[in-house]
Amino acid sequence: MSSVPVRPKDRFLVFGSPIIEQDEIDELVASMKTGWLGTGPKVARFEADFKAYKNVAHAVAVNSCTAALHLAMIVAGVGRGDEVITTPLTFCATINAIIHTGATPVLADVDPRTMNIDPAAIEAKITPQTRAILPVHFAGRPCDMDRLCAIARKNNLKLIEDCAHAIEAEYKGYTTGTFGDLGCFSFYVTKNIVTGEGGMILTENEAYAARAKTLALHGMSADAWSRFSDQGYKHYWVTEPGFKYNMMDLQAAIGVHQLRRIDSYWLRRKEIWNQYNEAFADLPVERPAEPEPDTRHAHHLYTLLINKEKTGRDRDEFLCAMHEQNIGSGVHYLSIPEHPYYQETFGWKPEDYPHAMRIGRQTLSLPLSAKLTDEDVDDVIQAVRICLKSNASHESTKRILKERK
Numbered sequence: 246m247s248s249v250p251v252r253p254k255d256r257f258l259v260f261g262s263p264i265i266e267q268d269e270i271d272e273l274v275a276s277m278k279t280g281w282l283g284t285g286p287k288v289a290r291f292e293a294d295f296k297a298y299k300n301v302a303h304a305v306a307v308n309s310c311t312a313a314l315h316l317a318m319i320v321a322g323v324g325r326g327d328e329v330i331t332t333p334l335t336f337c338a339t340i341n342a343i344i345h346t347g348a349t350p351v352l353a354d355v356d357p358r359t360m361n362i363d364p365a366a367i368e369a370k371i372t373p374q375t376r377a378i379l380p381v382h383f384a385g386r387p388c389d390m391d392r393l394c395a396i397a398r399k400n401n402l403k404l405i406e407d408c409a410h411a412i413e414a415e416y417k418g419y420t421t422g423t424f425g426d427l428g429c430f431s432f433y434v435t436k437n438i439v440t441g442e443g444g445m446i447l448t449e450n451e452a453y454a455a456r457a458k459t460l461a462l463h464g465m466s467a468d469a470w471s472r473f474s475d476q477g478y479k480h481y482w483v484t485e486p487g488f489k490y491n492m493m494d495l496q497a498a499i500g501v502h503q504l505r506r507i508d509s510y511w512l513r514r515k516e517i518w519n520q521y522n523e524a525f526a527d528l529p530v531e532r533p534a535e536p537e538p539d540t541r542h543a544h545h546l547y548t549l550l551i552n553k554e555k556t557g558r559d560r561d562e563f564l565c566a567m568h569e570q571n572i573g574s575g576v577h578y579l580s581i582p583e584h585p586y587y588q589e590t591f592g593w594k595p596e597d598y599p600h601a602m603r604i605g606r607q608t609l610s611l612p613l614s615a616k617l618t619d620e621d622v623d624d625v626i627q628a629v630r631i632c633l634k635s636n637a638s639h640e641s642t643k644r645i646l647k648e649r650k
């Protein structure tokens with residue numbers, strides 16, 4: 246029997262639950278009433294609003310960040326025979342997008358403090374086949390862009406930023422997604438702003454944008470995007486075999502209102518982030534590194550590292566204990582070389598990327614949605630303290646862990 250109190254709520258706090266407000270609902274219903282569900286005027290408006298927010302020349306909306314990454318690499322000329330250097334501490338989509346271009350992903354370990362790709366590790370992995378660098382601004386913390394840009398310039402490499410965590414992030418006064426050749430964004434349900442599924446490509450390069458737009462809609466000539474409008478019928482011409490990656494108006498209807506509130510959501514997440522940071526200062530856990538001066542952290546994830554030697558409980562046990570307190574948490578991420586496909590295909594071993602491996606095995610992300618109430622935040626804080634104090638696992642925690650094996 247355990248005397249550990251359970252969160253006094255019958256409601257489970259879902260990790261990464263977005264705020265959807267009345268404007269989104271009304272806009273979505275309006276789209277449905279017009280019958281224009283697919284790619285149309287609202288997608289064009291969302292692209293215009295997003296590129297104005299980021300102050301970039303071209304924006305192409307697509308149906309995911311995975312699609313954005315895939316297209317960005319293709320238009321940048323990445324393909325068979327090339328190598329693309331990226332981080333082992335990312336979502337599998339980053340790696341899969343490289344593989345789908347025909348190129349080979351190459352991993353460079355992260356800095357253990359910032360959790361971002363280590364520029365020195367990149368330099369050690371450059372070969373004559375290296376074509377591009379694909380950094381991820383992990384958890385919303387901007388990468389060391391001075392060094393990444395210098396490495397790209399010196400070695401004549403394309404630089405494509407995975408900004409899935411980092412819409413709002415800035416580095417020395419410049420906004421993420423604008424340092425390299427192309428920037429890719431996600432509006433998946435757990436991201437900083439959402440469209441359900443959705444993504445965006447940003448670039449200053451007009452030819453890249455035009456080709457990405459064509460490839461996102463079957464490779465049909467750009468006119469195809471307006472072919473069903475009242476301008477009269479137009480034939481389309483397939484100029485290369487493309488993909489089905491276009492965003493729908495139903496998605497953009499949500500996005501245009503989410504984007505208007507991006508700063509207030511960011512401020513709320515920053516406030517929660519700071520509350521967590523203060524509340525856990527005395528606990529035997531590793532908190533996120535302080536944001537770098539002259540940068541803006543996007544505060545996408547609040548991560549704790551759970552070291553069994555210090556807490557008496559490993560990350561998975563801690564995760565289950567949090568679940569029992571009715572708090573959902575996330576793992577971002579088991580390092581990429583932990584997965585069987587990559588081990589078998591590329592011969593990767595977790596131990597070869599020791600910093601990403603350690604973080605992946607110890608990390609846990611707490612709820613950080615702008616939707617959280619003050620009471621939710623207090624509940625999360627209380628749950629973390631309870632779970633760290635009680636060394637003995639619950640009976641049910643033990644059972645869950647056993648079933649997992």
Ligand SMILES: *Cc1c(COP(=O)(O)O)cnc(C)c1O
Pocket residue numbers: 308309310311312335336338339381407409410430431432433443444
């Ligand atoms: C979520 C995420 C992606 C994929 O985004 P989708 O929009 O779901 O395709 C890619 N990279 C990182 C780092 C992510 O977190």
